[in-house]
Amino acid sequence: MAEWEPVLLANVHRPNSEKIGTYLAHGGYQALRKALSMSPEAVVAEVKASGLRGRGGAGFPTGVKWGFLPPDAPVKYLAVNTDEGEPGTFKDRLIVERDPHAILEGVIIAAYAIGAHRAFVYIRGEFFLGVKRWIKAIADAYQHGFLGKDILGSGFDLDVSVHRGAGAYICGEETAMLESLEGKRGQPRLKPPYPAQVGLWGRPTIVQNVETLANVPHIILRGAAWYASIGTEQSKGPKIFCVSGHVNRPGNYELPLGTPLREIIEKYAGGVRYGRHIKAVIPGGVSTPMLTARQIDVPMAFETLAAAGSALGTGAVIVMDETTDMVEVARRITDFFVHESCGACVPCRLGGFRMLERLEAIARGRGRPDDLAKLESLARGISGLTFCPLGTGMCEPVLSGLALYRDEFVARLNTAAKR
Amino acid sequence: MTMDAARQTPHAPGAGLVDPTKQAMLLSALYLAQEQAGYLTPAAIERVAQRLGLSPGQVYSVASFYSLFRIEPVGRYVIQVCKGLSCYLCGGAEKVADYISAKLGIRPGETTPDGRITLELVECLASCGTAPAMRINDQLYENLTLDAIDLALERLLEGGEHG
Numbered sequence: 001m002a003e004w005e006p007v008l009l010a011n012v013h014r015p016n017s018e019k020i021g022t023y024l025a026h027g028g029y030q031a032l033r034k035a036l037s038m039s040p041e042a043v044v045a046e047v048k049a050s051g052l053r054g055r056g057g058a059g060f061p062t063g064v065k066w067g068f069l070p071p072d073a074p075v076k077y078l079a080v081n082t083d084e085g086e087p088g089t090f091k092d093r094l095i096v097e098r099d100p101h102a103i104l105e106g107v108i109i110a111a112y113a114i115g116a117h118r119a120f121v122y123i124r125g126e127f128f129l130g131v132k133r134w135i136k137a138i139a140d141a142y143q144h145g146f147l148g149k150d151i152l153g154s155g156f157d158l159d160v161s162v163h164r165g166a167g168a169y170i171c172g173e174e175t176a177m178l179e180s181l182e183g184k185r186g187q188p189r190l191k192p193p194y195p196a197q198v199g200l201w202g203r204p205t206i207v208q209n210v211e212t213l214a215n216v217p218h219i220i221l222r223g224a225a226w227y228a229s230i231g232t233e234q235s236k237g238p239k240i241f242c243v244s245g246h247v248n249r250p251g252n253y254e255l256p257l258g259t260p261l262r263e264i265i266e267k268y269a270g271g272v273r274y275g276r277h278i279k280a281v282i283p284g285g286v287s288t289p290m291l292t293a294r295q296i297d298v299p300m301a302f303e304t305l306a307a308a309g310s311a312l313g314t315g316a317v318i319v320m321d322e323t324t325d326m327v328e329v330a331r332r333i334t335d336f337f338v339h340e341s342c343g344a345c346v347p348c349r350l351g352g353f354r355m356l357e358r359l360e361a362i363a364r365g366r367g368r369p370d371d372l373a374k375l376e377s378l379a380r381g382i383s384g385l386t387f388c389p390l391g392t393g394m395c396e397p398v399l400s401g402l403a404l405y406r407d408e409f410v411a412r413l414n415t416a417a418k419r
Numbered sequence: 420m421t422m423d424a425a426r427q428t429p430h431a432p433g434a435g436l437v438d439p440t441k442q443a444m445l446l447s448a449l450y451l452a453q454e455q456a457g458y459l460t461p462a463a464i465e466r467v468a469q470r471l472g473l474s475p476g477q478v479y480s481v482a483s484f485y486s487l488f489r490i491e492p493v494g495r496y497v498i499q500v501c502k503g504l505s506c507y508l509c510g511g512a513e514k515v516a517d518y519i520s521a522k523l524g525i526r527p528g529e530t531t532p533d534g535r536i537t538l539e540l541v542e543c544l545a546s547c548g549t550a551p552a553m554r555i556n557d558q559l560y561e562n563l564t565l566d567a568i569d570l571a572l573e574r575l576l577e578g579g580e581h582g
Contacts, residue, residue, distance in 0.1 A: 075438075084545050085542070085545070086543075087503040087504050087505065087542070088503075088504065088505055088543075088547050089543075089545065089547070090545040090546060090547050090548050092545075093545045124545070125485070125487045126545075126554070128557035128559075129559075163443075163446065164450065165485070166446055166450070166485030166486070166487040167485050167486035167488075168485050168486065180446070181439075181443060182440065182443055183440070183442035183444060183446060183481065184442070184481060185481055185484040186484060186485070201439065201440065203438065242548060243548070244508075244509075244547035244548050244550060245504075245505055245509070245547075246508055246509075250547070250548040250549070251548045252548060282504075286504060316547070318504060318505055318547070324508065328507075329504065332502070332507060333504060336503070336504075336542055339542060340542065342484075
């Protein structure tokens, strides 16, 4: 396969890439002009035909989601998810800081397609530079007539505002994000109804991740057929893979979906550091099940990772070499989820805490002989039984760690301990 | 009312709403209030509640949910060391925090006796590709080395400005 020429990350390394002038000089806002010359229905149809699926983790087909909006609703909203917090993931921060107009152009096209006249950008509170870059990009877009009343003479109006989160991973979950935008505790809502039916202040709302929106201008400009020619059967287009951990060249690599995990690690991220070998890889952020060194020929696509027993998630690849303490990895990830549990439902709040207690005991060499069975039983009582996906995500690293590296856990148990 | 019913937005789409509501300003208001004293004093919570037509309990409930809102005083400089998996794999996290602890004589969660510097271990800072990472106020430090930590701490102890 020919070397992939980056599309989503084409601008980020240019000097002053965040400035509107730089963006315009490299073809910026051409897609918006083209979209505004199309009917909103045609834009939705184009995105649907492209096969674009959400890049925030769930992988839902974007155009299909847009089609779920009730056509007769008087007010509709677009909410933009910049609440990147899944450990291992650092792609959205890069785009927001270095190429905010690429997302904003996607925002305007998406709003036009779905008939929203207000868009709310929700950004992680810790992203100080990202907040500044979002605000500046929006202000400059107003100046250039890309936002506000009668955008580029099309008769379409759109206002965009930026809202800072305040340090809660759960607000990356779309309904928790809506609660937070409404000024409440970020606790997920029950689905259904989905936000496309009942969202912000009860209005039909489309929630999209920033990487998803950054794909939209390219689909409009180059066409759905071009986009659908990239990737695999069920996973279309380019994807930003965030590679971190024990590799020589950690970083963000944009490649077509379906690129083998091995190629991403060895060719792009420069292989494992110090000539060591892979022990485990987390393919899609810490809520996705781990893979062993024997599984890394898997193509990085939604369907192939699901078949391998894991998930594409956010495309955050965390590589661990043979020196890695897998008990500590499970403990650390569980500690994260316990801290980030919103506390609303019992399996996640209490079950997570109990799993962490057992993992901490095992890590300190004080685990009891039946602790592994106990962990599995706790995970069975959490996974799939919680209000939102956080509880299930919490169990994946523990269950996959136990399944794949059981010997390491067993070796740490204190066999002399009594119940 | 069941929990499920309570969680759902109580109004039907388009039922004569005025949106966004005043409460949507709560997080922004709390950020502004926090700038005054470095944390949310009871008086600040009371004031925010009054201005937005909420009860102090509602405001406290929201403020206490989010880790960036502080109910207790913190130092003028807050050092936040990332304890994410990638930072841990790259020799950061507790190793960085321990190094700073030894230099400053405070453990994570504590503030120096002069009230200037607070040390914390925090969740992923989305700097996994440039791990290990830490933050001092709004300045992010990536690809940390012991020398880089020393330099940042020296600037703090000499009263240099951060963020």
